[in-house]
Every structure is written in C-alpha cells, then in structure tokens.
Amino acid sequence: MMKIPLVVIAIVIVGILGFFVVYSQTTIPKEAAGPEAAAPAYGAGVATESIDYGTIIVIIILCAAVLLSGPLRSALGKKKP
C-alpha cells in the first residue's frame, strides 16, 4: 500500500527535477520570455577556453566500466561469508 503514493511522489520529483535540468540548460525565445528578455544571451560570460570533451567522455566511460563491471562484482560477491 505504501508503495503507490511513493511511486506517485517519485514520478512527480523526477518530472520536476527533469524540468529544471532541461529548463536551466536551454534558452527561452525572447518574445515569450517576459522579464528574461532583458537578460544576456544564454552562456554569456562563460570562459572562452575550449572544453576538453574528449577527455571527459573517456573518463565517464572508464568510471562506468568500473562501476558496471559484472566480473568485479561477482568475484567480490563470491567471497562473502
């Protein structure tokens, strides 16, 4: 019984946080923006130094590989008393 409201609230939270992630990373068309129309363009003021996406992707893949490696988990799991 407890699970139904929890699932509803979890869906609401994921929806709201998802909205904020998308909303905060995108621009609003100026004609629909209201008070935001006066704000500088999205990303203004960010350092112009190029972002090293190649390294970031390699590191994310490495982290994911370590975390998801089945053999590591099962090897360690087998030793549990």
Add this chain to the structure above:
Amino acid sequence: MSEEKRNQIWALVITGILILASLVYYKVNVYYLYLVAYIWFGFVYGMMLQNGRFCFASASRDLFAAGVPRMAVGILVALVFFSIVQAILSATRMSTFHPAPFGPHTLISGVIFGLGMVLAGGCASGTLYKVGEGNGTSLLVAVAGLSIGQAIFVDLGGIFNELLPNSWIASSALKELPAPKGVPPDKITSWFDVYLTGYVWNLPAIQLSETKTISDIFPGAWKYFIGNSLINVVIPAMLLIVIIYLAVSRKVFMKKMKDKGRRTLRDEIAGIWSMITASKRTTIMGVLIGITAGLHILVMKGMQLKFGVDNFGKLLTKMGHTGDVSVDGTVFDPGYWYITSQEAQFGAWIMEKFGWNMHDNVFFGVNNGLPEPWRNPALWMSIGIILGAMVMARLNNEFKFKMPKGELWVWGLLGGILMGMGSRPSLGCNIGAFFIRIAGGDPSGWLYGLGMVTGAFLGVKFFNWWTERKMAKEIAAFDVRL
C-alpha cells in the same frame, strides 16, 4: 482511517502544497523559478537523508561508541560519487563551486561543530531531517541554536571586540572603503566583522585543479578528475575505508569466513566490499545524494547563465526588492547544497522583528543580505529538506511529534549553539565546509572533517562519562531505598 492511510494522505498533501507554491511563484515572476529549483532539490535531499538516516553525528556516534561503520562508509561513498560529478561539471564550466580560505580556523571550527552535533543529537543536515520526522529537540536545535544563536554570534561587539588581535584590527581597517570597492566602515562593528575582514579574507583559497603543480602535470580536463576527484577525494576516501575496515570490521568478517586458512588480499578486498554493502539502503542513498548534489550545481549554474546573473540578489533587485539584498546587491546564494548560513539569516530576521539591527555587520549587511524568508532561496532549500523528510517519514510510518524532555532541552540548546559557533568561523557546516568542499577539490574540507571527528569523539566520550555517572547515581539511590 488507519494510521498508514493518514500518513499517505499527509505525504501527498505536503507534496501538493509545494507544487502549488511553486506555481504561485512562477505566476508572480518567472525569476522565482530560480528559488523554486532550490525548494525541490531541498525536498529531494530531505527524502534521501531521512530514508538513508544520513547524519554525520550518527556516523561518529555509531563508529566511536558502538563500532558500527555503516554511516561513515555511506558518507565516504557519497563523497566519491559527488566528486566525480563535480569534476565533470568543472570540466564543462558548469560548476558554481568556490573554495574557501584555508587556515587553522577551519580545524578549530570543526572541533566545536563536532562536539555540538553530538550533544544536539544531529548534524546540520541531520537536524533538519529530524525536524521533518517531528523531533522537537531538533526543532529547538534548528531555531534556537542554529538560527538565533548564529545570528547573535556574528553580531556581537563590545567586550568581544576588545579581545581581537591588533593585526586583525589593522588589516580590517585597510578594507574600509565605500561599496563595491571595499567594506563600508559602518558595517564593521562586530568581532566577527573584524575576524572576516582582518583574518579570513587574507587567507589563500586552494582548489587542487587550480594549483600550478596539478594544472602543469595534468592539462585540460584531467586536472579536475585527477586533482579534485582522485587526489582530493577518491584516494583519501579509500584509505579511510581501509582504516575503518582494519580497525572495526575486519575481525568480525574474518571470524565469519568458513575457510579458516591463510588470508589473501582477495579476502581482504571481499571484506571491505562486504563492509561497504552491509547497509544497502545507506550506500544507495550515498550514491544518489552524490549524484543529486551534482545535478543541483548543474541546474543552478544553468539558471545563472539563463538569467544573466551570478547571484539571486541581482534578480531580487530587478524585481524591486532592494531591501532584501546586501550593499553589494547580493543575498546568500551558494549555488549548491548548503546549510547554516540561511538559518542564521532566519535568526537575524526574527531578531530584527524584536528591534535588533542585523544589517550593520559584514555577514548580513555586505555578504549575504537579509531577504524576507519567502524570498530567501537557501532558506527555502532548508524548508524543502524538512518537508521532503516529513513526506518520507510519513510514507515510512516514522513520523511522530516528540517534545524535548528533561535534559534534552539543555543538550539541544547547548549543542545547537555550539554547532552555530562551529559553522560560522569556517563559513560552513558538515555540508558546506566538509562535504561540498572536499568533493570540489578543496583540501580545507578535510581539515574541517578532522576537526569535526575530533570534536565528535570528545562528545561521545563526554556522553559515555555522563551516562555512566548518571546510572551510578541511580543505582546508588536504588540501593539506599532497598
């Protein structure tokens, strides 16, 4: 209606009210979405803290008093995950993190905070989630100790100013200039103002990725992952996990093993893994808290870029609420998970209602402003934590309002005041000065952690002594009656 059903309805009602409040804010002005983001991240933190029983005071108490490493390990796991997310955000220029001044004040502050959290029965974040569970002692800690206690602490002058070193006073005087070039002289009135302007502001702020050595050896994005995450978090956290395992869990694990032969490295790794996964609930919550805290930074940075500001005070000014902001046009807006500064603002807001001028100091007047509570983004985050914890406690049928009784009044009040006194000088608590800083690559977080653990150890020892003394007295009284 059953208790369970009533709790479910309460959980849905609280969530519904928050949704409604969010819509009202949006309707009033789109800029308030910045504040609404804080509410919902606070709400999620609250749910996870309550569900994982995430409390730094419990971590210390369990480890030192009972030899249970569950929570301490959970915190270290959360740190590792948060540091990786933070490194990704720094590498993509989406981080709002800023390191803090590094100095011995951080260690001293940590000791006071650690002692306070054990006496109060909860750290800063733990206190808030326990308020959500209906714990009256935690409410006392949050309102009387953390909020009002902190506000008074930063505004004390008079005799306290007489105790300040001359070097601080001289250095502080050099910063007396009209805003925004310096600090207006009429704002340097309390001992804390002189401490900030004459001591703390002179100290260096260190972030490993920005040091010459790290940035020279590891160019590009590597400096964030190697410097901030691997060197500052992953390696120290692993070392601590191994130390905890050797000191607390190893003996028990080895006894349980069926194969009694010679122990190999593989056995030891399996033992450490077993300790980490002993409480799945705490470990999973640790992972989720780490990821959510990173997501929070991403959203707040995105909001700042979207609205073209670097502080919510600028949006409040645009909306005409100039009385809310500091002389620099700012309010307390950390851009990530933070606790205690907003409680101090709430305490100052209450004190002002009683005629105490809280605008005449650096902490509120120059740095953090004093917005009305309903326009205070960080305070809304704390309210979100309380409400999120309340929802989770209701769903787990764990909500119960409990008034503080007997000596709990004393411990709550004393612990809360000590926590406030231990968080202001270091500009943060177990979250802002420890959790966030370490994950962001600032080694001062470890210094604060060392102080916090030392203070907590002393607190646990004190409580053990107190309890034994009390029991001895009760037994003696019982013997006399017989």
